[in-house]
Amino acid sequence: MLVELAVGDAYGAGFEYADPAFVATHNTVRGYVQHPTHAGIGPGAYTDDTQMTIAVAEHLISAEPWTGERLADRFVTAFRRDRREGYAGGFYRLLSEVQDGAELLARIDPSSDKSGAAMRAGPVGLLPTVADVLHHSAVQARVTHDTPAGIEAAQAAALAVHYCHYELGPLAQLGPWIDRQVQSVGGRGGWSQPWRGKVGAQGWMSVRAAITAMTKSTSLSDILRSCVAFTGDVDTVATVALGAASRSPLVVQDLPNVLRRGLENGPYGRGYLWNLDARLLSCTSPLADPAGPSVVGLWGDDSLFQGATEADRVAFVADGTGWFEHANAFATEVERFNWEQLPAGRIRIAFTRYLYLESGKSPEAKEHWHSERLLTARVGRGTDAIDGEATVLTLEAASERPRRFALVRADVTAAADPAGPID
Ligand SMILES: [Mg+2]
Secondary structure, three states: OHHHHHHHHHHHHOOOOOOHHHHHHHOOOOOOOOOOOOOOOOOOOOOHHHHHHHHHHHHHHHOOOOOHHHHHHHHHHHHHHOOOOOOOHHHHHHHHHOOOHHHHHHHOOOEOOEOOOOOOOHHHHHOOOHHHHHHHHHHHHHOOEOOHHHHHHHHHHHHHHHHHHOOOOOHHHHHHHHHHHHHOOOOOOOOOOOOOOOEOOEHHHHHHHHHHHHHHOOEHHHHHHHHHHOOEOHHHHHHHHHHHHOOOOOOEOOOOHHHHHHOOOOOOOHHHHHHHHHHHHHHOOOEOOOOOOOOOEEEEOHHHOOOOOOEEEEEEOOOOEEEEEEEOOOEEEEEEEEEEEOOOOEEEEEEEEEEEEEOOOOOEEEEOOOOEEEEEEEEEEEEOOOOOEEEEEEEEOOOOOOEEEEEEEOOOOHHHOOOOOOO
C-alpha cells in the first residue's frame, strides 16, 4: 500500500489546487506532471503525506509504545533526514527548528482540523481489530490535530484501509460501515455522503472525497483519476484513496508502470517504500492461533525476493512434524522438527534431525545440535516480488530479524520433505 499511496500523492501533487482547466487537460494518469506553480516538487516526487505516513509505518513496525511523544519523534526524524516541500508553511518552519518530538509537542498548537492527521493514518488501518484502529489513529492524530473533526477524519481514513485489507464487504458499503464504527465511539459520521466539487483543506473533506472516489470506480487508475478530478487538495485525497484501495481484492490493481517506475527512487523512494510495506504487512498480520489463521502448510521465500539464488522453506505438517529447508545451487540442508502451537501466536519447535544433501554425494544425517526454539508466528495478506497477492507467514524469534515466507500450498505432508525417507 505504501508504494501506491506514494504514487497517489506524487501524481496528485502535480494538480494540488491547480486551475480546473489544467486538471481537465492533464489528468490522464499517463504520467506525472509538473505542477504549474510549485517548482519545488518535481514530477514523481511525493510530499508530506507520504513522508508522515512513513513515520507512522516505521513506528508501528518498531513495536515501541504508541504515544504522542514517540510518534512526534518519528515525524521529526522523517523530516530531518529527508527534507521536502509540501508541508504547510508554519509546520515546515516548526519541523525545521525543533530537535525532537518533545520539543515539537511543547511548541505546536494542535488545534487544527485540517487533513494532516488523516493523510498519514493509513498504516494503522492494517491492525487486526477496529478497536486498535480507532485507538491508534486517534493517538497519532492528537499530536498535530487534537480536534474532534481532525481525529475522526484520521479514524475514517484508517478504517477505509481496514475495511479493504480485511475484505469486510463491497466498496459501496464502505461509507455506511465507517459511519457505524465511528458512531460507536461518539463520532459524527456522514462518511457515506458523496463528495462533489473542489476539496478544501479540512481533513473530513479529503477523506469523504477519497471514499466517494473508491465507491465510484473499480480500478486503481480510475480511482486516482477521480480523486484528482475533484480539484483542490487532491494529493491528500489520492493518498488516502490509493492507500486503502490498493489493499482491496475488489479493485483492479492497474496503476500504469509509468507511474510506478516514475516514482522517486532515492534513499526513501520506491525501493524503501516497497520494503517498508512488506515489513508493515508482516508486523500487523494477525497472530497464528488455533482459532485464527493457521501455520499449517508449506511456505517459501523464493517468490518474495526477485532473482533470489537461495531459497528458504518451512513446512508445518498437521501431524505436528515439520522442517526448515535451505537450498542453494550446490546443496540442500534440512532441519526436521516437531512443533506445538502455544497461546499468543507462539510456536515451540523441538529439533530432531539435521540432513545435508549435496548433489552427487551420499546424504548426511545427524542429530540436531539445537534442542528447542520458541517462535512467534503471524499469518496475513501480503504481496510477492511482482506485487501479486500472497498469504505471508512471518516468524519472529528473540533478537533476530523477522523472516517471511509465502504460502506454497496448505496441504503439505511429510512426503514433501526434500530429504525424503532418509532418517
Ligand atoms: Mg501533500
